Amino acid sequence: MRAVKAPSADRAATARAAIRAGRHTGPTSGLAPGFAQANLVVLPHTHALDFLRFCVRNPQACPLLEVTDTGSPHPAAVASDADLRTDLPRYRVLRDGMCTDEPADISPYWDEHLVGFLLGCSFTFEWALAAAGLPIAHQRQGVNVPMYVTDRECVPAGAFHGPMVVSMRPLPAHHVPRAVEITGRFPAMHGAPVHIGDPADLGIDDLGVPDFGDPVRIAPDEVPVFWACGVTPQVVALNAAPPLAIFHAPGHMFITDRPHAHYDSAVRDHITETPEGHR
Structure with missing residues (x-):
């Protein structure tokens, strides 16, 4: 099979920088063409293991791409320079199963007890x-x-x-x-x-x-x-009602450094990586 050249990851980093600076505040459809986007779930570490089990048991609904270290907002595997607190245009914050805020920055909510999950996106x-x-x-x-x-x-x-x-x-x-x-x-x-x-x-x-x-x-x-x-996961979290849960607002996704083809089982083993491509 012919090798597939990965697009430059600079495009994804530039899009995240625009979001972080408040220059892009709307949905992310069409942003950073060629790069996979992801659903975000953030939970206290006391609920993280059960949610991880939930993802493993329900892989079609919750295909797991990345889990951060406890307290870390950096998804090292899919975008090492990113920050989950600032790099999505809008979030949904739930307390005890009730939506209480839809901010553009979740830094005020972040603490050393939180775990971030990134799930595959259609x-x-x-x-x-x-x-x-x-x-x-x-x-x-x-x-x-x-x-x-x-x-x-x-x-x-x-x-x-x-x-x-x-x-x-x-x-x-x-x-x-x-x-x-x-x-x-x-x-x-x-x-x-x-x-x-x-x-x-x-x-x-x-x-x-x-x-x-x-x-x-x-x-x-x-x-x-x-x-x-x-x-x-957002519907399921309403039932679980953890003290805090944070999600992306619908359509306002996280942009990864991974090209779409990385997740294509038919071609991923044939992607060529260059200094300008996926790192």
């Missing part, structure tokens, strides 16, 4: 779908992807329990097998769909009323396709 497989010429409805329609709470219970771990959340992208029926194959190459970014077709099989009553995100129009020749979603 922006990467969307990049792969788009590269293959498959239509992505919410991008064409200029809205956020619709997300739904299902009746499929995750495998519990300690205080962490609750339903899986899914994202939905309608596709023409003849594109569905190709979409399954493409997204299946990205197990660290939610992987292949968890369901195709009737939303009632997931306990979803009305696709026009998502629990998160925005509804999308579905054409007569399109089939709803559902993937496990990184919003699942």
